Amino acid sequence: xxxxNNTLRSFLLIAALVVALPFATTSNTLAATILIYGMAxxxxxxxxxxxxxxxxxxxxxxGVGGYVAGIVLLDTGIGLIPALAIATVVSALVAGMxxxxxxxxxxxxxxxxxxxxxxxxxxLAYSQPDITGGDNGLNGxxxxxxxxxxxxxxxxxxxxxxxxxxxxxxxxxxxxxxRVIESPLGSTLIAIRENGxxxxxxxxxPRHYKVLAFxxxxxxxxxxxxxxxxxxxxxxxxxIDLRMSEHIVIAAILGGAGxxxxxxxxxxxxxxxxxxxxxxxxxxxIILGVALILLVIFTxxxxxxxWQNLKARLGSRRKAGTPAPAGERMGVE
Amino acid sequence: xxxxxxxRGLGVRxxxxxxxxxxxxxxxxxSIHALIGPNGxxxxxxxxxxxxxLLPSEGAVSFCGRDITRxxxxxxxxxxxxxxxxxxxxxxxxxARENLRVAAQGMxxxxxxxxxxxxxxxxxxxxxxxxxIERLSLQKLANxxxxxxxxxxxxxxxxxxSLASRPKMLLLDExxxxxxxxxxxxxxxxxxxxxxxxxxxxxxxxxxxxxxLSDRITVLYQGxxxxxxxxxxxxxxxxxxxxxxxxxHHAKA
Amino acid sequence: MAIYLFQIINGIGLGMxxxxxAVGLSITLGLLGFVNFAHGVFYLLGAYLTYQIAxxxxxxxxxxxxxxxxxxxxxxxxxRGVLRHTYDLPHKYQIIATLGVVLIVQELVVVGxxxxxxxxxxxxxxxxIVMLGGFPYPIYRIFVVAVAALxxxxxxLLLERTxxxxxxxxxxxxxxxxxxxxxxxxxxxxGTLVLGAFIAAVAGVLxxxxxxxxxxxxxxxLGIAFVVVIIGGMGSFTGSIIAGILIxxxxxxxxxxxxxxSQLMIYVAMTLILIAMPRGLMGRA
Numbered sequence: 001x002x003x004x005n006n007t008l009r010s011f012l013l014i015a016a017l018v019v020a021l022p023f024a025t026t027s028n029t030l031a032a033t034i035l036i037y038g039m040a041x042x043x044x045x046x047x048x049x050x051x052x053x054x055x056x057x058x059x060x061x062x063g064v065g066g067y068v069a070g071i072v073l074l075d076t077g078i079g080l081i082p083a084l085a086i087a088t089v090v091s092a093l094v095a096g097m098x099x100x101x102x103x104x105x106x107x108x109x110x111x112x113x114x115x116x117x118x119x120x121x122x123x124l125a126y127s128q129p130d131i132t133g134g135d136n137g138l139n140g141x142x143x144x145x146x147x148x149x150x151x152x153x154x155x156x157x158x159x160x161x162x163x164x165x166x167x168x169x170x171x172x173x174x175x176x177x178x179r180v181i182e183s184p185l186g187s188t189l190i191a192i193r194e195n196g197x198x199x200x201x202x203x204x205x206p207r208h209y210k211v212l213a214f215x216x217x218x219x220x221x222x223x224x225x226x227x228x229x230x231x232x233x234x235x236x237x238x239x240i241d242l243r244m245s246e247h248i249v250i251a252a253i254l255g256g257a258g259x260x261x262x263x264x265x266x267x268x269x270x271x272x273x274x275x276x277x278x279x280x281x282x283x284x285x286i287i288l289g290v291a292l293i294l295l296v297i298f299t300x301x302x303x304x305x306x307w308q309n310l311k312a313r314l315g316s317r318r319k320a321g322t323p324a325p326a327g328e329r330m331g332v333e
Numbered sequence: 334x335x336x337x338x339x340x341r342g343l344g345v346r347x348x349x350x351x352x353x354x355x356x357x358x359x360x361x362x363x364s365i366h367a368l369i370g371p372n373g374x375x376x377x378x379x380x381x382x383x384x385x386x387l388l389p390s391e392g393a394v395s396f397c398g399r400d401i402t403r404x405x406x407x408x409x410x411x412x413x414x415x416x417x418x419x420x421x422x423x424x425x426x427x428x429a430r431e432n433l434r435v436a437a438q439g440m441x442x443x444x445x446x447x448x449x450x451x452x453x454x455x456x457x458x459x460x461x462x463x464x465x466i467e468r469l470s471l472q473k474l475a476n477x478x479x480x481x482x483x484x485x486x487x488x489x490x491x492x493x494x495s496l497a498s499r500p501k502m503l504l505l506d507e508x509x510x511x512x513x514x515x516x517x518x519x520x521x522x523x524x525x526x527x528x529x530x531x532x533x534x535x536x537x538x539x540x541x542x543x544x545x546l547s548d549r550i551t552v553l554y555q556g557x558x559x560x561x562x563x564x565x566x567x568x569x570x571x572x573x574x575x576x577x578x579x580x581x582h583h584a585k586a
Numbered sequence: 587m588a589i590y591l592f593q594i595i596n597g598i599g600l601g602m603x604x605x606x607x608a609v610g611l612s613i614t615l616g617l618l619g620f621v622n623f624a625h626g627v628f629y630l631l632g633a634y635l636t637y638q639i640a641x642x643x644x645x646x647x648x649x650x651x652x653x654x655x656x657x658x659x660x661x662x663x664x665x666r667g668v669l670r671h672t673y674d675l676p677h678k679y680q681i682i683a684t685l686g687v688v689l690i691v692q693e694l695v696v697v698g699x700x701x702x703x704x705x706x707x708x709x710x711x712x713x714x715i716v717m718l719g720g721f722p723y724p725i726y727r728i729f730v731v732a733v734a735a736l737x738x739x740x741x742x743l744l745l746e747r748t749x750x751x752x753x754x755x756x757x758x759x760x761x762x763x764x765x766x767x768x769x770x771x772x773x774x775x776x777g778t779l780v781l782g783a784f785i786a787a788v789a790g791v792l793x794x795x796x797x798x799x800x801x802x803x804x805x806x807x808l809g810i811a812f813v814v815v816i817i818g819g820m821g822s823f824t825g826s827i828i829a830g831i832l833i834x835x836x837x838x839x840x841x842x843x844x845x846x847x848s849q850l851m852i853y854v855a856m857t858l859i860l861i862a863m864p865r866g867l868m869g870r871a
Contacts, residue, residue, distance in 0.1 A: 054678050101857065104864060109820075111621050111681070112812035119809035120853030127846040134846075184438060184455055185448035191435040194424040197386075201418075203410035203439030203498060212446060242805050246685055253682055283697055289689030296683040297671045 007178060014174060014261060018167045025272070028159035032231050034271045035170040036224045038264035041251035042177055043220035048249065049257035050181060051213045052193030057098055057114040058221050058248040060121040063240025065091045065222025066229035067125065067132055070141040073230075080144045080156075080230075087226035088219050094121075095218020096211055103210045106196075115242065122241045137236040141229045156230075166227055170264075173220055177260055180216060189213055221248075250292065256305055335362050336413065336501050338383070338534065342392035345378050352378040353556045356392070360502070360549075365524065365533045367543045370553035371576055376536045377419065377506065379553065383534070384416045384504050385409045396502070410439060415495035419506040419536070421487045423479045429490055430475040433462035436497035465493050469523075485516035492523065503527065505535040509542060521546055544568065552576070588721055593838040599727040600796070601834020602734030603789045607807050608814035608826050609741065610785035615820060617757035617764075617778050620677040623684040624664065625811065626804030627691040628657050628783040632790020633799035634695060637704045646709035646795070654787040661783030665776045673775075688804065695801050703800030712795075730792050737788060742823060744781075754778050806849070813856045817866050825868035832867075 022031040040062055047053040069087035072078050078086070102113045125132045132138055146154040146165070156162045180186050192199045192206045199206050229235040238244060247270060255266030270288075277284035299305050343356040353375045360366045370376050381387040383394055385406040393402045396414060406416075424432050438445055438458040445455075453459050466475045469489060474482055479490065488508060495503050508524070509517050521542055524533060537543050543550060544564045552559040552567060554576050560567065567573055611625045632653050639649035668687060672680045708726045715722040745751035753774045756763045764771050786807075790799075797803070810833065818829030833852050840848035859867065 048678060054681065101860060104860075105816075108615055108619070108621050108677075109816065112816055116809055116812050116816065116853055116856060119806075120850065120857070123847070123850035123853065127844075127850050129846075179451075180448045182451055183448045184445045184450070184452045187431070187435060187452045188438070188445040191424045191427065191431075194426050195422055198418070198422045198424060198494075199435075199439075200406040201384075201410060201416055201422075202436040202494065203407050204442050204445065205405070205407050208442070208446065212448065216448065242809070250682060250685065253678060257678060283693045285689045286693045289686040289693070292686030292689070293668055293683050296675065296679045296686070297668075 010261070011171075011175065011178075015171055018170060021167075022160070022163055028163040029231065030271070030275055032159070032163045032166040033228070033275075034268045035166045036228045036231065037248070037251060037267040037271050039170055039173045039224040039227075040221050040248050041255070041263040041267035042174065042260050043217040043224070044248045044252040045257060045260060045263040046177060046180065046189075046217050047213055048252050049259070049263070050186060050193070051189040051210060053103070053210060053213065054111050054249070055102075055114045055214075055217070056111060056242070056245045056249060057102075057118040057121075058217070059240055059242065059244030059246075060098065060118055061091045061095050061218040061221035062225035062228070062244055062248070063121065063125060063235070064094050065225030066235035066239050067138060068222070069226035070138040070229045070235045071131065073142050073144060074138070074140065079147045081146065081148075083144075084223065084226050088223045091222020091225070092215045092219035095214045095221075099211045099214025099218070100207075103207055103214075115245075118242050118245050122237075125237060125240050132235075132237070135237055137234050138229070139234050141233050141235065143230050143233065162231065166231070169223070169227060173223070174260065174264070177220070181260065185209060185212060254292075254295070336397040336532065337361060338394070338396050338414075338502060338532070340379075340383060340392065340394045343379065343382055343389055343394060344391040345375075345382050345387060346390040351556055353382065353389075353553075356553075356558055358383075358551060358558070358561075360532055360534050362501075362532050363528060363530075364548040365528045365535070365546055367547040367550045368534065368536045368553065369538070369540075369543055369550060370559070373555075374553040375556040376553050378556075380504065380506055380536050384414065407439075407442070410498050410500070413498075413501035414504060415498050415500035415502070416504040417491045417495050417506055417508060419510050421484070421491055423487060423490060423494065425480045426478060428476050428478055429471055429482065430462055430466060432479055432490060433465050433493060433497050434458050436494045437461035440498050461497055461499070465496055469493050485512050485519075488512055488516070488520065489523070492520075492527075496527075500531065502532040502534070505533065507536055507538060509537065509539055517542065589842055590839060591721055592723070593842055594835055595723050596727055597835030597838030598831055599730040599734075599834070600838055601831035602731050602738075602827075603792050603830075604810050604814055604834055605827050605830030606734055606737060606785050606789040606792075608811045608818065608830060609738075609823070610782040610789070611811045612815050612820050612826065613745075613754055614778050614782040615815070617754070617775055618669075618680075620680040621684075622669075622779075622782075623681060623808065624687040624691070625782065625786055626806075626808040627688055628661060628786035629790040629793075629807045630695065630799070630801075630804040631657050631660070631691070632787035633706070633794040633797075633803060634699060634704075634790075635787075636791045636794040637699075637706045637799045640706060640794075646706075646712075650788075650791045653791050654784045657787035657790075658780045658784040661780045662776060665779045669779070670772065670775075692801060692804065699799070699801075701801060703798045705798040706794040708795040726795060730796075733788070733792060737785065738823075738827065741785070745823075750774075750777060754781070810852065813852060817856055817859045817863075819866040819868040822866075822868045825866065828867055 018035065021034065022028050025031045025034070040058060044055065044058045047055045065087045068090045069083050072083040072086055098114070098117045102110055102117065105113055126134055128134070143156050143162070145156055154161065156165060188204060188209050192204065192209060196206055225239060228239065251267035251270045252263040253266070254269065255262030255264065273288065277287065338360040340356055340358040343353060343358070344351070345353040356379055368376050368380065378387065382389045385404055389402060393400060395401060396412065399412065401409060424435060427435070438455055441455070466472055474486060479487060482490065488510070492505065492508060509520050512520065517539070524546060527533060547564055549561065550564060550567045551561045552573055559572055559576060560570055607629055611622070614622055614625070635653035635656060636649040639652055640646050643649070664687065668683060672683050712726045712729045714725050716725055716728070745755055753764055753767065753769055756767060757774050757778060764774050813833060814826055814829045818825035833855070836851050836855055837848045840851045
């Protein structure tokens with residue numbers, strides 16, 4: 001079967017939200033941006049929340065995806081879907097390479113190494129203006145139509161139609177990540193996170209699984225970055241800088257690390273807040289900084305923690321005396 | 334094939350400090366072999382070298398006729414050596430059953446790369462986990478998070494984890510560590526039962542247990558083998574008595 | 587040829603500054619147990635305060651003395667006010683808290699001094715060149731090397747010869763060790779963070795006449811500090827000096843050969859060293 005009932009219910013709920021989003025935000029572009037960063041945040045959560053790898057180089061994959069898709073679409077006759085596929089594969093490869101080197105270290109060393117790689121790729125993009133446009137970014141990325149083997153052609157110039165594409169992509173990514181988490185790989189990653197030494201002792205080489213997690217996360221993040229390039233028509237240098245990596249991690253954790261949908265919600269809030277507040281006060285990130293500190297100190301489990309607390313309180317009022325089954329996660333995941 | 338664990342001239346050095354030197358050891362199949370010694374004798378270091386957690390500085394270790402001196406821990410699990418830890422080392426946030434399932438799954442690490450199918454699809458691992466839960470009467474605790482279990486039950490689960498890989502040999506680091514007097518007989522009976530199908534090497538401080546349970550005992554002192562023999566031989570040995578003279582009063586119950 | 591020698595001297599000066607940033611970070615790493623992303627802002631503020639104080643008082647010296655002390659005080663407030671409340675949390679949350687601090691400071695800096703950088707003029711007494719062996723060397727760069735070397739010696743003495751230093755070294759292995767030594771861990775944490783911030787601030791003071799003060803310099807500094815710690819080895823003083831100088835020289839020499847790629851080469855060098863010497867320059871992971 002494709003999904004359990006619970007998962008199906010969650011999935012339908014999320015699908016409904018995705019459909020409603022452009023109406024709630026009254027802007028197809030903003031809604032698409034939310035979903036794009038939502039995908040990046042969920043992919044980050046696979047590493048941060050489930051595998052326990054605090055990766056500060058997600059921006060590299062996001063940027064690489066955008067640049068590769070942009071270059072392929074600009075300089076070759078290759079169509080949209082193959083271009084997206086190429087961007088995804090290249091991002092996956094880059095993620096595999098960075099992952100393979102970074103996991104030689106653990107803990108704080110690992111964090112520092114991913115950040116160093118983030119800087120490296122930023123300067124790489126900066127130093128090759130002929131390829132990436134440097135400071136000015138890669139401009140004029142064409143939004144070629146979807147072409148299904150010449151049988152069906154869908155023009156994406158209309159932002160509403162493009163949102164449809166992004167929405168389908170988001171739901172597919174969510175579904176894929178759910179499967180990954182419930183797969184043998186997912187359960188192995190979680191075990192490795194809980195106790196790396198024990199994992200070795202029962203027969204795993206944790207490095208293999210961590211690299212695979214990087215590859216999957218990188219592929220999805222690159223895919224999202226490619227969509228971002230198509231959405232904006234430009235791939236700015238800032239897509240690959242450290243701030244992007246930081247924002248993706250923040251989004252992933254804001255919603256609650258270890259909750260897939262939570263990180264998408266975190267991304268949505270972050271994008272929404274940026275859009276709303278940056279017009280009002282260019283220095284709005286001070287508020288974000290304060291909010292992060294307060295959140296960490298008072299509700300470190302993020303939004304999911306608040307959500308689960310609420311559900312617990314409501315649930316206990318209705319069914320007093322029935323303990324929740326251990327290990328079961330409540331609410332939408 | 335008779336699978337024996339042998340160590341020849343095993344030595345472990347940390348910089349200038351020699352933790353183990355010239356250790357010879359042979360654990361016969363289906364026997365229970367104890368590794369004892371006063372504090373600081375180097376038992377845990379020796380144990381870690383035998384199980385692949387530490388790289389020996391000299392000497393060789395072999396199992397089933399294969400040289401495993403430099404073999405990493407995960408490969409040892411695949412050739413039939415399973416180990417337990419002195420400080421309970423389970424997957425704390427997971428349920429008891431999931432701990433066992435993951436441990437069983439470890440024998441097929443390639444299958445664990447599968448990122449598409451549901452994890453229960455790996456039937457073998459699920460069946461082994463369920464089998465162990467039955468065998469050790471852990472049904473009521475199967476779906477509880479390990480962190481919620483009592484210390485005694487966690488130690489039991491430690492041993493169960495090592496069984497999940499269907500090993501030929503069990504290596505246990507102080508299996509009764511921190512256990513209450515009431516729980517120890519349970520562990521002793523379990524080990525005795527397991528010795529029928531498995532070879533067991535264990536490190537212990539509990540002298541009563543060691544004397545009543547073991548077929549052979551190796552005594553370490555200051556990093557070297559002091560003497561090896563049957564429980565009767567060790568009990569009557571003057572050197573052992575001298576070395577333990579202060580220790581018997583401090584032996585953990 | 588002369589230009590390369592010139593750049594090597596520049597590089598050593600730059601490298602010593604990088605060493606200072608890195609060492610300020612590494613003494614806090616072990617004790618905190620997580621990466622303090624806010625470390626870069628001590629460097630940033632060091633440069634900005636130098637600019638401000640020098641502009642206000644006309645004296646670089648006053649700035650150089652006051653700025654690190656002020657930033658040390660700020661670090662104390664930061665530790666007490668924010669970080670202290672996060673010690674029991676998992677590392678990822680602690681890092682998020684420091685990211686919050688970084689955001690706040692970065693934006694406040696732009697509020698206070700605008701989005702563009704500010705130059706700081708090299709003080710009169712240290713400007714000009716000196717001829718050594720027929721080649722001209724800027725006096726300020728030599729001054730930087732001298733100050734950084736002095737600080738390195740002072741820091742070494744502090745770490746090796748004082749009780750506080752012993753506690754910091756113990757703490758860089760594990761915070762538990764400090765508790766076992768019977769000292770209030772929190773005091774050591776505050777002290778270490780203040781010391782680390784002070785050193786980073788001095789680095790900021792020294793770099794100000796070379797690079798000026800600009801709002802993104804903390805990110806650059808963090809990246810470089812990480813590289814130095816990674817390839818130099820965390821507990822290794824000598825390793826940090828060697829790594830810092832190596833990076834400084836690479837960057838300076840590359841800025842002549844290929845300016846846009848000079849920063850990139852730092853990270854490429856790091857990757858190559860990591861692949862060739864997985865345990866870092868000093869053979870300790």
